[in-house]
Each structure stands twice: as C-alpha cells, then as structure tokens.
Amino acid sequence: MIRRSESAMLSGPASGAVLALAGLLLCISNGRTPISLAPWWALMFLLRFVRGRGPIVGLGAGLAVSVLASLIVWRGMIPVPPGPYFWIASGLGVIFFVPFVVDRVLAPRIGGFASTLVLPLAFAATDLFNALLSPYGSWGSLAYTQYDNLPLIQIVSVTGTAGVVFLIAWFAAVVNWAWEHHFSWKRVGFEVSIVAAVFSLVVLSGGVRLAARPRNAVTVRVAGLTVRAGDARRSMGLLLNPDPTPADLKAVHSATTALLDTLFQRSEREVRAGARIVAWSEANGLVMKQEEPALLARAKEFAVRTGSYVFLALAAAAPGSPRYENQLIAIDPAGQTGFRYHKARPVPGDLEMGADRSVPKPIPGPAGGRIAGAICFDMDFPQLIRRAGRAGADILIAPSSDWLEIDPMHSRMAIFRGIENGFAVVRPTDKGLSVAADCQGRVLAAADYFASADHRIVAQVPTLGVRTFYAAAGDLFAWLCVLALAGLVALAQGMRRPL
Known part of the structure; x- marks a missing residue:
C-alpha cells in the first residue's frame, strides 16, 4: 500500500487557521453582493483543509463550515419562515460541499496533476444538475459571482455557467496541488504554466469578443x-x-x-x-x-x-x-x-x-x-x-x-x-x-x-444579436465534464492508494 505524502497533511493549528479563512471567505463568496475574488480563494482554502486532514475530520468539519456559511449567505434571499429556511439553506450547503467529497475520494487515488481535474469536473457536474433538477433553477451557481468580469464570463456563450464554475474550481485545485508540493517551481512549474496559459486564453478571447462588437450597431x-x-x-x-x-x-x-x-x-x-x-x-x-x-x-x-x-x-x-x-x-x-x-x-x-x-x-x-x-x-x-x-x-x-x-x-x-x-x-x-x-x-x-x-x-x-455556440449546443461542455468525471471514477477503481 502506498502511503499518503506527509507534505499533503496540515498540523492542528495550521488546519484550524485554513478552515477559518475558508469559512470567512465563503460568507462573501455568494449571495446578494458577493466579492468576485472570494470564491476563488474560498474553494482553495476549503480544499486545502479537506485534503490536509483525515477523512473524518476533513469532511466533517468542512461540511459543517459549508452549511454554516450557506445559512449566512442566503439569509433573506429565500422567502420562507425560519424553520424551512434552515433546512433549505443547509441543503444548499450540503450540495455545495458534494464536489469536495468527490475530490477527497478520487483525487488521492488518481494522484499527479490529473488529480486537479476532479474538483472542477465535480463542480461543473453539480452546476448542471442543480440547474436541471432544483426547483430554484440555477440559483447558487458560482458563475454569477463573476458578473463584473466581462472578459471572463464571455465563456458562457460557449460553455454555459459550467465553464466559469470549472475555472474557479480548477484554480483552487491547482493552487492546492502546488501547495502540497511546497510551491517548488521545479516540481509544479510546467503544469502551472499550462493552467496559466489556459486562463489567459479564456480571458484574452473574452476581451477580443468584447472588442469585436460593432460600436455603430443599429x-x-x-x-x-x-x-x-x-x-x-x-x-x-x-x-x-x-x-x-x-x-x-x-x-x-x-x-x-x-x-x-x-x-x-x-x-x-x-x-x-x-x-x-x-x-x-x-x-x-x-x-x-x-x-x-x-x-x-x-x-x-x-x-x-x-x-x-x-x-x-x-x-x-x-x-x-x-x-x-x-x-x-x-x-x-x-x-x-x-x-x-x-x-x-x-x-x-x-x-x-x-x-x-x-x-x-x-x-x-x-x-x-x-x-x-x-x-x-x-x-x-x-x-x-x-x-x-x-x-x-x-x-x-x-x-x-x-x-x-x-x-x-x-x-x-x-x-x-x-x-x-x-x-x-x-x-x-x-x-x-x-x-x-x-x-x-x-x-x-x-x-x-x-x-x-x-x-x-x-x-x-x-x-441585432449574435449567434452563440451555447444556444446551438446547449450544455455540451457540462455533459462532457460529467463523462470525464465518470471516466476518472472508473480510473480510480483500479488504484490502491488510500484516502
């Protein structure tokens, strides 16, 4: 059996600080007036805690913080009495935490840079199923927190909201992966450079799309x-x-x-x-x-x-x-x-x-x-x-x-x-x-x-508007994320690494 690297673990005081920071950031990461940078870092710190502690403590405390933040974030936005509100908001907190559970189970078994894909794929899948199955539709999607970043959110014309959610979660997973490797450029530099190039391409493409719009339109x-x-x-x-x-x-x-x-x-x-x-x-x-x-x-x-x-x-x-x-x-x-x-x-x-x-x-x-x-x-x-x-x-x-x-x-x-x-x-x-x-x-x-x-x-x-890939193909990107996540599940079945 392969032992989990000690470098991935957090000490008690350090893990408490990381969890507290994650909780504070979660409270300003969604809801009525979120701060757009907050979810990027909230997910990263919460992932660092969940990955850095044992399964029981990591998942249990992480879930508790997710539910508590949800109770704070959605206060007043769900127009029901306090009793039903507690259960609805708590349920939203549980749904939000599901990708972290998936990551905690699969990522250690897959290992390597490929493990950074588990969290974003799980978040994209959750975003899709929430919009399809929830009676409240797409409420709660992290994509909406980026409303003021026009170059970034142009990607929804191709991917829908799942594309933005994927990027936020991938950022968190990659930073956490680099942290687990002590931010050693020799060990993580090539992969981090690839991710930076992808992010730059997305934002640059969005900027080009904005600049290309005719200014003298009827x-x-x-x-x-x-x-x-x-x-x-x-x-x-x-x-x-x-x-x-x-x-x-x-x-x-x-x-x-x-x-x-x-x-x-x-x-x-x-x-x-x-x-x-x-x-x-x-x-x-x-x-x-x-x-x-x-x-x-x-x-x-x-x-x-x-x-x-x-x-x-x-x-x-x-x-x-x-x-x-x-x-x-x-x-x-x-x-x-x-x-x-x-x-x-x-x-x-x-x-x-x-x-x-x-x-x-x-x-x-x-x-x-x-x-x-x-x-x-x-x-x-x-x-x-x-x-x-x-x-x-x-x-x-x-x-x-x-x-x-x-x-x-x-x-x-x-x-x-x-x-x-x-x-x-x-x-x-x-x-x-x-x-x-x-x-x-x-x-x-x-x-x-x-x-x-x-x-x-x-x-x-x-x-006159424009024709978009999303209007034609719908949630193709999100469904591909679902299939890719299923593929990682199948891959993890053959791995023997412990949680």
Missing part, C-alpha cells in the same frame, strides 16, 4: 416601466375570497383602472420621447379576468396610434379564483398580438398559475431584429431560456418583480442568459434593479427601485 429606444401598485394590489386580494361581494368587485375595478391609466399615461410619455418598445414590469398591470379583453383592445389601439411595440405584463384573476394568471402579452405596431405567454416557471409557493412549457417564439421587431419574452423566475433556468436563443432572438423582454434581499443579484443573473444566447436583455423590475444589457453583458441602463423615485429605464438597445 439600436432601438426601449423603455421599461414600473408603477407603484399598492392600492390596486391590496384590492386584488379581495378577488381571492371564495365569494367576493359586488362592493369588492367595484373596489377592485376602481383601483385597477387607476393603475392601468397611469401605466398607459407613462407609456405615452415614453413613446413621445422616442421609445419604439415599451415594457411593463412583472404583473404591474392588474386586471380582473372579465375586463382583460377591454384592456387588450386599449393596448392595441395604443400600439397602432403610436407605432410602438407594447409588452403588457399582467396579473389577471377571476373573482373567487385562488390563483392568478401571470402573463406577458406582446402587441406590435399593427395592433396584432405577437404572443400571449404565461409564466412557465412559477416561484414555488406562489399563487400564480403555470401554463406554458416553453418561452414564446420571437416576433419580428424593429430593423430586422426579433423579440422574445420571458418572466422573472423563468430567467433562472438556462435550459428554458436557451430555446429563445436557439429560435434566433435578438432582444428578450423579461418583466420581473424582486425584493430587497435579492436586489441586485437577480438582475445580474438574467444578464448571463443574454451572454449565453447572444441577445440583449431588457428587465423592467418592480422592487429590484431594472436593467438593460447588450448581448455581451454590457449594462446599457439601470435603475434601482429602492434608490430612485422614477421607476423606469430607457436604453438604446442593439436590434
């Missing part, structure tokens, strides 16, 4: 609106009663009519200022189901009269119904309904109905562009939104509604969908960060609901 003026809907929203609650009274219906009609009048007045103001596309934030247009046809007729008349594209984000409820329809309706300048879309991914526990299984097909827009749509939480599911990219969308309108604790992270997550699929994203947001970004993630306009009195964004948005 643009269209887009306005995203949010109107405070307090009275109307409270009155809509009366419809949820099993048997609303005539007085209840009258109160709902009065409040929603006033809200819709304000939305159309502000839409008119934006069109007069030059906007060709006007979009409302998620469920900002509140309407009783029986009054919806009249609202659509009004919107069509508005679109024809002003020559604009109008994207109505509606919450329609029938009296006595326990749920409401969360809709996005596109009206073109000819007064035709481009699409009527019901939110495909309702938030777990919400009262909204889920009807559509896919995002709508893009409709013709200004200057030869094509406009698609999605609603808020839909944007957290890369595989769903990829259908718009595959259909050739150039602009995606994504009406949304957030709350303080997920502002601004939720809007930043949506920008990744645009980079992946090559379309601009316009996200008018109630109680959050309204943002418009081009197909490479450059922010064209932004306004925070909690920091501005005029809840709107206005941006000149490129009418």
